[in-house]
Amino acid sequence: MFFLLLYNIGWDKTLESLKKVSFSYLLGALPVFWIAFYLKSLRWKIISNSYGISLSSYQAFKVFFIGLFLANITPGKIGDFARLFYIKENLPNKKVGLASLIMDRLFDLVCLLFFSLIAIIYYQVYFNLLKPPDTYESILFWGFVFVGFILGYYFLRNKLKRILMPWLSAFNSHNLKGDKVVLGIILTFFSMILIYGIFNYVAWGMGISIDHLGLFLGVFILGVLSLLPITILGIGVRETSLVVIFNLYGLASEDAIALSLIIFVLQLISLIPGAIFFYLSPVEISQLKKIK
Secondary structure: OHHHHHHHHOHHHHHHHHOOOOHHHHHOHHHHHHHHHHHHHHHHHHHHHHOOOOOOHHHHHHHHHHHHHHHOOOHHHHHHHHHHHHOHHHOOOHHHHHHHHHHHHHHHHHHHHHHHHHHHHHHHHHHOOOOOOOOOHHHHHHHHHHHHHHHHHHHHHHHHHHHHHHHHHHHOOOOOOOHHHHHHHHHHHHHHHHHHHHHHHHHHHOOOOOOHHHHHHHHHHHHHHHOOOOOOOOOOHHHHHHHHHHHHOOOOHHHHHHHHHHHHHHHHHHOHHHHHHHHHOOOOHHHHHHHO
16 A cells, blocks of 8 residues: 555655755654653553552563564564563463453553544534445344354353353452552553654644644554554554545645654654664564463
8 A cells, every 4th residue: 555655656755745844854753752651661660560460660661662663663563562472580480470461451442542543523613524325234244243243242241251261360460549540541641642742743744734633633543553463663654644634634645654654764763773773682473481
């Protein structure tokens, strides 16, 4: 999708758009990324401690950055689970360690879905994108899928319970509640606002006249789409999504591609601390298999 967009729009036009913002201006975005990642590492420390996993602030910071680096060079961010290797001596057991990472991901997912829902409502109000289907074939199809899912669960429920109960027990073994949950939510929201607000910061620096609230909300949908295990670092998905958003506002597609490429480069540079930590303490594939 990325190369098809470049072919249709033209690299020369995209290059001209890239020149709209100065390099020194972009350097100001890096500390914002790192502050957001630091907030996320604090949240992971709180979650890990609630599962009885002893982590210091520095250890959480270091390991989180390594996981972030590996997550962003693997489809679906599966490299993030390498964090378990670095804290294996602190884990009560592997299931609890995995549960802590899933809980950490859930905070992000809930935040993404929350802002994405607001974005869908916002775009529906202003652009009326969702329209009733001309036919009901798709509704019937998903209806059959839903019924099949319910029937499958009914016949396999006992087997599923035997498989899932140990994992559910590990997942629920935390003491995360009250003020810890609130603090986790606050850290998640602030970190997400900083990370996705970078799009607005760069667009403003490029002099792009866009509804910044619409752009801010729209990139959360982009974040959800980037979770699909079909791309690395969101390449292709991010560009296509931004072009759609820019077209809704009647803006040039080359500016959308340029904005996406700038974010891509900033994202790569922001991973340098994690890459350094990983270089100093590398993980081999054979070691990761032992965790599994």
